[in-house]
Amino acid sequence: MTQWVALIAGLLFGLGMMVSGMVDPHRVIGFLDIAGAWDPSLMFVMGGALAVFLPVYIMVIKKRPAPVCAEKFEVSNNKRIDKRLVTGAVLFGLGWGIAGICPGPAVTSTLGLNPSMLVFIVTMLVGMSIGTALVRRW
Numbered sequence: 001m002t003q004w005v006a007l008i009a010g011l012l013f014g015l016g017m018m019v020s021g022m023v024d025p026h027r028v029i030g031f032l033d034i035a036g037a038w039d040p041s042l043m044f045v046m047g048g049a050l051a052v053f054l055p056v057y058i059m060v061i062k063k064r065p066a067p068v069c070a071e072k073f074e075v076s077n078n079k080r081i082d083k084r085l086v087t088g089a090v091l092f093g094l095g096w097g098i099a100g101i102c103p104g105p106a107v108t109s110t111l112g113l114n115p116s117m118l119v120f121i122v123t124m125l126v127g128m129s130i131g132t133a134l135v136r137r138w
Contacts, residue, residue: 002069014108020045023109025100032097084138088131095127 021027022045027061031037079084096102099120101109106124 003069014106016049017105017108018111023101023105028102028105029100032100040126074098083137095124 004072017023020042022042027039030037031042048112050094099106101117101120106117106120110121
């Protein structure tokens with residue numbers, strides 16, 4: 001069951017990102033450029049996604065005693081805003097701002113065999129490996 005849910009969710013997620021244009025770095029940068037040539041189209045993509053998700057969440061997901069793919073819901077109770085969180089957020093934001101794309105859409109856009117996205121994915125994995133090593137050392 002878990003694999004089927006993951007398969008269907010992944011297909012819908014990837015299809016939605018491709019059809020909506022969320023995998024286009026120029027569109028993402030246009031959305032982030034609120035002081036320049038702002039492109040609000042991604043706001044409508046997210047709004048549309050929330051408009052579909054919210055009723056399903058309220059009527060189905062919230063009432064479930066456990067998620068479909070796990071024995072129980074895992075909710076973090078960590079409320080601290082510490083140096084590690086802020087540093088990670090800044091590094092993530094820098095990478096997102098420079099590339100103009102978030103990791104999820106970048107993975108989706110690899111189907112287009114865009115060399116820039118392939119380099120981005122490889123270097124993102126290297127960065128994740130470096131981050132894992134740093135966290136272990138701390």
